[in-house]
Amino acid sequence: YRRNPGEAEFHQAVDEVFGCLSPVLEKHPEFAEAAILERLCEPERQIIFRVPWVDDAGQVRINRGFRVEFNSALGPYKGGLRFHPSVYLGIVKFLGFEQIFKNALTGMPIGGGKGGSDFDPRGRSNAEIMRFCQSFMTELYRHIGEYTDVPAGDIGVGTREIGYLFGQYKRITNRYESGVLTGKGRGWGGSLVRPEATGYGTVLFVREMLATRNLRLEDQRVAVSGSGNVALHAIEKAQALGAHVVTCSDSTGYVVDEGGIDVRLLKEIKEQQRGRVSDYAAQRGRAARFVADGSVWEVDATVALPCATQNELGEAAVKRLVGSGLVAVAEGANMPTTPAAITHLQNSGVLFGPGKAANAGGVATSALEMQQNASRDAWSFSHTERRLEAIMTDIHQRCAATADEYGLPGNYVAGANIAGFVQVADAMLSLGVI
Numbered sequence: 001y002r003r004n005p006g007e008a009e010f011h012q013a014v015d016e017v018f019g020c021l022s023p024v025l026e027k028h029p030e031f032a033e034a035a036i037l038e039r040l041c042e043p044e045r046q047i048i049f050r051v052p053w054v055d056d057a058g059q060v061r062i063n064r065g066f067r068v069e070f071n072s073a074l075g076p077y078k079g080g081l082r083f084h085p086s087v088y089l090g091i092v093k094f095l096g097f098e099q100i101f102k103n104a105l106t107g108m109p110i111g112g113g114k115g116g117s118d119f120d121p122r123g124r125s126n127a128e129i130m131r132f133c134q135s136f137m138t139e140l141y142r143h144i145g146e147y148t149d150v151p152a153g154d155i156g157v158g159t160r161e162i163g164y165l166f167g168q169y170k171r172i173t174n175r176y177e178s179g180v181l182t183g184k185g186r187g188w189g190g191s192l193v194r195p196e197a198t199g200y201g202t203v204l205f206v207r208e209m210l211a212t213r214n215l216r217l218e219d220q221r222v223a224v225s226g227s228g229n230v231a232l233h234a235i236e237k238a239q240a241l242g243a244h245v246v247t248c249s250d251s252t253g254y255v256v257d258e259g260g261i262d263v264r265l266l267k268e269i270k271e272q273q274r275g276r277v278s279d280y281a282a283q284r285g286r287a288a289r290f291v292a293d294g295s296v297w298e299v300d301a302t303v304a305l306p307c308a309t310q311n312e313l314g315e316a317a318v319k320r321l322v323g324s325g326l327v328a329v330a331e332g333a334n335m336p337t338t339p340a341a342i343t344h345l346q347n348s349g350v351l352f353g354p355g356k357a358a359n360a361g362g363v364a365t366s367a368l369e370m371q372q373n374a375s376r377d378a379w380s381f382s383h384t385e386r387r388l389e390a391i392m393t394d395i396h397q398r399c400a401a402t403a404d405e406y407g408l409p410g411n412y413v414a415g416a417n418i419a420g421f422v423q424v425a426d427a428m429l430s431l432g433v434i
């Protein structure tokens with residue numbers, strides 16, 4: 001805490017992981033002797049830079065850019081870029097720290113990192129977004145590379161932004177280095193299934209969790225928060241597997257649609273019109289109701305999928321949901337559930353899939369994109385989706401088996417943290433004190 005003052009989200013993420021590790025450290029004193037914990041929470045490199053750009057009115061704007069290269073014991077740093085006004089070092093570090101263990105859980109050779117900017121894309125024109133991305137990459141390019149650090153998208157960064165970033169990287173370096181960024185468009189090195197992967201993977205993880213109690217997705221009423229990349233595809237997959245999804249949201253409020261979210265309409269509004277969930281309610285007609293400024297967790301559900309942002313699902317909300325029949329929560333977003341809410345869920349016997357396991361399908365498919373780029377290949381949708389399914393089943397199995405091994409059956413938080421940690425710690429021991 002003293003070394004990293006004022007970084008509340010980073011402290012929260014470290015506490016969650018380290019809080020699970022005492023049985024591991026008892027079993028493996030060599031980890032403490034090699035100061036693995038101390039080394040893990042000190043990023044290998046942190047880059048903070050100025051991002052100057054000119055808006056459409058000709059005014060010069062200044063934002064702050066970040067890339068935190070956290071740990072490369074398993075492979076090149078890998079993790080997304082977030083463009084949101086709330087971004088500061090503490091957010092980037094929490095995300096980068098979580099990414100280390102998430103990436104380990106995927107079983108792919110990728111280290112952990114994260115980046116972004118306090119730039120607010122909301123209300124900005126396409127030309128402004130492009131100029132911002134170009135300026136951001138004009139500094140970032142010297143720090144990244146296929147074998148060094150491979151950024152992707154996150155909040156506020158989708159295929160459009162990755163395109164502008166990749167274009168500028170290519171222009172500055174004069175290299176068509178496809179493997180330097182993931183989340184690219186299909187026509188220029190992107191992988192099929194990458195846009196869907198995080199949301200789809202989260203739902204596949206839920207299916208596995210439910211199966212441990214002989215429950216089926218088909219019988220579930222699902223509340224989803226958010227209406228971005230992760231939320232849209234979580235809704236789509238949950239519906240494809242037979243669940244009844246009744247909500248979505250954004251920072252202005254939520255929609256409840258008892259007829260089931262019309263995901264095609266929602267996608268059209270979000271991806272084509274770049275509209276809001278209130279537009280969805282307006283266009284959907286009487287079936288849907290928009291609640292301005294409300295919390296989506298006011299709606300009853302048996303499965304909750306928080307897919308928007310950190311600390312969005314608190315203790316009071318889960319108490320209410322548990323009281324009305326909640327059976328499972330899986331985090332599509334990173335750290336959306338507060339520590340007190342997680343404790344309450346676990347004490348109430350609700351299945352809880354933490355983000356570093358449940359939403360790992362996105363980064364896993366990014367690693368599949370890197371494989372395709374390295375071999376100059378492009379796989380079919382069905383082949384890539386089968387790989388994603390196998391990875392999610394494997395992550396679920398690893399978390400469950402590790403929790404059992406440490407005497408904590410059904411505790412996916414402990415299972416994910418311990419399994420991810422042990423893999424990274426073993427690699428760090430092998431690589432020496434670096």
Ligand code: NDP
Nearest residue numbers: 154155156198226227228229230250251308309333334362
């Ligand atoms: P998007 O930018 O596509 O969507 C974000 C959604 O969350 C929007 O609906 C947005 O509403 C809402 N949101 C964001 N910040 C806030 C806030 N402070 N308060 C209320 N609502 C908010 O991002 P993604 O879908 O890509 O990411 C969502 C979450 O999933 C993040 O936690 C991200 O780290 C995590 N994640 C994403 C992965 C990916 O592959 N994209 C991979 C793994 C995790 P509004 O438009 O009003 O801001």
